[in-house]
Amino acid sequence: MEEPLKQVFVPVVATPGGERTQLGVFSTEQDAWDVMRAFLSRAGSTNVVSGSIVAWEIDYVGEEGSFELAAFDRKNCPVCDELTFWIEGDEEKARCYYPRCGAWIEQNAYDPSRWDCGWPAANWNKRAEDYQHAFKGLVAMRAQSASAGMMERMPSREAWLDEKDRERRTIQQKKFDSVAEDITE
Ligand SMILES: [Zn+2]
Numbered sequence: 143m144e145e146p147l148k149q150v151f152v153p154v155v156a157t158p159g160g161e162r163t164q165l166g167v168f169s170t171e172q173d174a175w176d177v178m179r180a181f182l183s184r185a186g187s188t189n190v191v192s193g194s195i196v197a198w199e200i201d202y203v204g205e206e207g208s209f210e211l212a213a214f215d216r217k218n219c220p221v222c223d224e225l226t227f228w229i230e231g232d233e234e235k236a237r238c239y240y241p242r243c244g245a246w247i248e249q250n251a252y253d254p255s256r257w258d259c260g261w262p263a264a265n266w267n268k269r270a271e272d273y274q275h276a277f278k279g280l281v282a283m284r285a286q287s288a289s290a291g292m293m294e295r296m297p298s299r300e301a302w303l304d305e306k307d308r309e310r311r312t313i314q315q316k317k318f319d320s321v322a323e324d325i326t327e
Contacts, residue, residue, distance in 0.1 A: 152196045
Protein backbone atom coordinates (compact mmCIF):
# COMPACT_ATOMS: atom_id res chain seq x y z
CA MET A 143 0.00 0.00 0.00
CA GLU A 144 1.24 3.46 -0.83
CA GLU A 145 1.45 6.08 1.87
CA PRO A 146 -1.45 8.51 1.66
CA LEU A 147 -0.45 11.87 0.24
CA LYS A 148 0.04 14.50 2.96
CA GLN A 149 1.72 17.31 1.07
CA VAL A 150 2.11 18.54 -2.48
CA PHE A 151 4.99 20.62 -3.84
CA VAL A 152 4.51 23.60 -6.12
CA PRO A 153 7.34 25.37 -7.98
CA VAL A 154 6.38 28.99 -8.73
CA VAL A 155 8.19 31.70 -10.70
CA ALA A 156 7.56 35.45 -10.79
CA THR A 157 8.29 38.50 -12.96
CA PRO A 158 9.51 41.90 -11.66
CA GLY A 159 5.89 43.06 -11.65
CA GLY A 160 5.00 40.22 -9.30
CA GLU A 161 3.09 38.17 -11.86
CA ARG A 162 3.35 34.59 -10.60
CA THR A 163 3.23 31.41 -12.67
CA GLN A 164 2.90 27.93 -11.23
CA LEU A 165 5.02 25.31 -12.98
CA GLY A 166 2.96 22.38 -11.73
CA VAL A 167 1.86 20.45 -8.64
CA PHE A 168 3.93 17.43 -7.58
CA SER A 169 3.61 14.64 -5.05
CA THR A 170 7.35 14.60 -4.32
CA GLU A 171 9.74 17.40 -3.45
CA GLN A 172 12.31 15.93 -5.86
CA ASP A 173 9.98 16.36 -8.85
CA ALA A 174 9.32 19.97 -7.86
CA TRP A 175 13.09 20.61 -7.72
CA ASP A 176 13.63 18.89 -11.09
CA VAL A 177 10.96 21.02 -12.74
CA MET A 178 12.31 24.21 -11.14
CA ARG A 179 15.88 23.43 -12.27
CA ALA A 180 14.68 22.56 -15.78
CA PHE A 181 12.94 25.93 -15.87
CA LEU A 182 15.95 27.87 -14.50
CA SER A 183 18.22 26.27 -17.11
CA ARG A 184 16.18 27.94 -19.85
CA ALA A 185 14.94 31.03 -18.02
CA GLY A 186 17.31 33.17 -20.12
CA SER A 187 14.58 33.96 -22.63
CA THR A 188 12.03 34.91 -19.95
CA ASN A 189 11.71 37.96 -17.71
CA VAL A 190 11.31 35.80 -14.62
CA VAL A 191 13.43 37.19 -11.76
CA SER A 192 12.51 35.01 -8.81
CA GLY A 193 11.14 31.62 -7.95
CA SER A 194 10.18 29.46 -5.00
CA ILE A 195 9.19 25.93 -4.09
CA VAL A 196 6.17 25.87 -1.83
CA ALA A 197 4.88 22.87 0.15
CA TRP A 198 1.12 22.67 0.63
CA GLU A 199 -0.52 20.52 3.31
CA ILE A 200 -3.45 18.47 2.08
CA ASP A 201 -6.78 18.43 3.94
CA TYR A 202 -5.60 21.33 6.08
CA VAL A 203 -8.16 23.72 7.50
CA GLY A 204 -6.97 27.28 8.07
CA GLU A 205 -4.67 29.89 6.63
CA GLU A 206 -1.26 28.37 7.23
CA GLY A 207 -1.44 25.34 4.99
CA SER A 208 1.63 26.26 2.94
CA PHE A 209 5.26 27.15 3.53
CA GLU A 210 8.20 28.07 1.34
CA LEU A 211 10.94 25.42 1.11
CA ALA A 212 13.33 27.32 -1.15
CA ALA A 213 13.59 30.71 -2.84
CA PHE A 214 15.56 31.72 -5.94
CA ASP A 215 16.78 35.15 -7.11
CA ARG A 216 18.17 35.95 -10.54
CA LYS A 217 21.35 38.03 -10.93
CA ASN A 218 24.14 38.63 -13.42
CA CYS A 219 26.82 35.96 -13.23
CA PRO A 220 30.13 37.21 -11.76
CA VAL A 221 31.99 35.05 -14.29
CA CYS A 222 30.17 35.08 -17.65
CA ASP A 223 28.01 38.18 -16.97
CA GLU A 224 24.88 36.49 -18.36
CA LEU A 225 21.63 37.01 -16.44
CA THR A 226 21.65 33.31 -15.57
CA PHE A 227 23.02 33.34 -12.01
CA TRP A 228 20.44 32.08 -9.50
CA ILE A 229 20.96 32.69 -5.79
CA GLU A 230 19.18 30.29 -3.49
CA GLY A 231 17.62 31.49 -0.24
CA ASP A 232 19.49 34.11 1.78
CA GLU A 233 22.75 33.60 -0.12
CA GLU A 234 22.90 29.94 0.85
CA LYS A 235 23.89 28.66 -2.56
CA ALA A 236 24.25 30.03 -6.06
CA ARG A 237 24.63 28.64 -9.52
CA CYS A 238 24.98 29.95 -13.08
CA TYR A 239 22.73 28.03 -15.48
CA TYR A 240 24.54 29.24 -18.58
CA PRO A 241 25.66 25.73 -19.60
CA ARG A 242 29.16 26.56 -20.73
CA CYS A 243 29.77 28.49 -17.50
CA GLY A 244 28.16 26.73 -14.54
CA ALA A 245 29.87 28.91 -11.90
CA TRP A 246 28.67 27.99 -8.40
CA ILE A 247 28.93 28.86 -4.69
CA GLU A 248 28.06 26.47 -1.90
CA GLN A 249 28.64 26.01 1.80
CA ASN A 250 30.84 22.98 2.44
CA ALA A 251 28.71 19.96 3.37
CA TYR A 252 31.13 18.73 6.05
CA ASP A 253 32.62 21.96 7.38
CA PRO A 254 29.99 24.74 7.80
CA SER A 255 32.72 27.35 8.44
CA ARG A 256 33.99 26.78 4.92
CA TRP A 257 32.52 27.83 1.57
CA ASP A 258 33.47 26.56 -1.84
CA CYS A 259 33.08 28.09 -5.26
CA GLY A 260 33.94 26.86 -8.69
CA TRP A 261 33.89 27.38 -12.39
CA PRO A 262 33.55 23.98 -14.12
CA ALA A 263 34.15 25.45 -17.58
CA ALA A 264 37.72 26.19 -16.52
CA ASN A 265 37.97 23.32 -14.04
CA TRP A 266 38.71 25.74 -11.21
CA ASN A 267 37.67 25.50 -7.58
CA LYS A 268 38.44 27.73 -4.63
CA ARG A 269 37.59 27.77 -0.94
CA ALA A 270 36.42 30.81 1.00
CA GLU A 271 35.31 31.81 4.49
CA ASP A 272 31.80 32.96 3.58
CA TYR A 273 29.45 33.63 0.66
CA GLN A 274 30.81 37.13 0.00
CA HIS A 275 34.39 35.88 -0.21
CA ALA A 276 33.30 33.03 -2.47
CA PHE A 277 31.59 35.57 -4.75
CA LYS A 278 34.80 37.63 -4.84
CA GLY A 279 36.63 34.38 -5.64
CA LEU A 280 34.51 33.98 -8.76
CA VAL A 281 35.15 37.59 -9.79
CA ALA A 282 38.87 36.92 -9.38
CA MET A 283 38.60 33.76 -11.50
CA ARG A 284 37.00 35.81 -14.22
CA ALA A 285 39.75 38.42 -14.10
CA GLN A 286 42.42 35.73 -14.34
CA SER A 287 40.66 33.95 -17.19
CA ALA A 288 40.23 37.19 -19.11
CA SER A 289 43.97 37.78 -18.98
CA ALA A 290 44.55 34.14 -20.01
CA GLY A 291 42.15 34.44 -22.96
CA MET A 292 39.67 31.89 -21.55
CA MET A 293 36.57 33.97 -22.19
CA GLU A 294 37.11 33.88 -25.95
CA ARG A 295 36.65 30.14 -25.89
CA MET A 296 33.13 30.42 -24.53
CA PRO A 297 30.48 30.29 -27.28
CA SER A 298 28.47 33.36 -28.23
CA ARG A 299 25.04 33.83 -26.74
CA GLU A 300 23.42 33.03 -30.11
CA ALA A 301 25.33 29.77 -30.47
CA TRP A 302 24.28 28.84 -26.99
CA LEU A 303 20.61 29.59 -27.61
CA ASP A 304 20.70 27.50 -30.81
CA GLU A 305 22.20 24.64 -28.91
CA LYS A 306 19.68 24.96 -26.09
CA ASP A 307 16.90 24.85 -28.62
CA ARG A 308 18.20 21.58 -30.05
CA GLU A 309 18.65 20.09 -26.60
CA ARG A 310 15.17 21.16 -25.64
CA ARG A 311 13.64 19.22 -28.49
CA THR A 312 15.64 16.08 -27.92
CA ILE A 313 16.50 15.70 -24.25
CA GLN A 314 13.99 17.47 -22.05
CA GLN A 315 11.11 15.43 -20.75
CA LYS A 316 7.78 16.27 -22.32
CA LYS A 317 5.93 16.99 -19.12
CA PHE A 318 8.45 19.69 -18.22
CA ASP A 319 8.37 21.13 -21.71
CA SER A 320 4.62 21.53 -21.93
CA VAL A 321 4.69 23.63 -18.78
CA ALA A 322 7.77 25.70 -19.55
CA GLU A 323 6.82 26.45 -23.12
CA ASP A 324 3.66 28.22 -22.04
CA ILE A 325 5.81 30.55 -19.99
CA THR A 326 8.78 31.09 -22.26
CA GLU A 327 6.81 31.82 -25.41
ZN1 LIG B 1 28.02 32.28 -15.61
